Amino acid sequence: MKVLVAYASRHGATKGIAERVAQTLERRGLAVTLEQADRVRQAETYDAFVVGGCAYMFHWARECTAFVRRNEHALAGRPTWLFSSGPLGTDLVDEKGRDVMVTTRPKEFDELAERVHPRDQRIFFGAWDPGAKPVGLMERFVGLMPAAKNAMPAGDFRDWPAIEAWAEGIVSELRMQAVTAAS
Ligand SMILES: Cc1cc2nc3c(=O)[nH]c(=O)nc-3n(C[C@H](O)[C@H](O)[C@H](O)COP(=O)(O)O)c2cc1C
Structure with a gap:
């Protein structure tokens, strides 16, 4: 089974998550291609997709949004997972008591879920x-505003066990699907 892990990353945090997902799938015997979303050619040659992008100002990386829209037909017909690397810090609720995984869900996810019906849409803490x-x-603008800059937690908050567990879940689903298809 050929799996494409397509990603978009501005500063490398999302790339790191995509790499870890790809390594986990590969270790479990899947044929994995890791590629920047805007460089993928012939998406229809893959059997399953993981698409991950960074989130900025409530929006998912535009390269990932464009990739999903452009390849809607291929993704909708095959198992697809989406992830976003977004919230900073470790708090699961914000100062107003809202679920951070809900408030940081990229604005594009509703539309894209409608288009390709992903198996999961996961938000991971970023860096x-x-x-x-x-x-x-x-x-650049944020950099010039100390109040905005200081309000954002700095550091690497990527939860590697959670990322690996998610990738293991993908392996299990794909294996189950292969067994069902063969029987
Ligand atoms: C100016 C700025 C705006 C951000 N806006 C959001 C946002 O709207 N939602 C979110 O979940 N994370 C937001 N983040 C956090 C980034 O998405 C996070 O740092 C991510 O892991 C960066 O990934 P990258 O290194 O692949 O670019 C923002 C970060 C910065 C610096």
């Missing part, structure tokens, strides 16, 4: 280094 060179106008 942010305030010393990193800003990418794009918005980050």
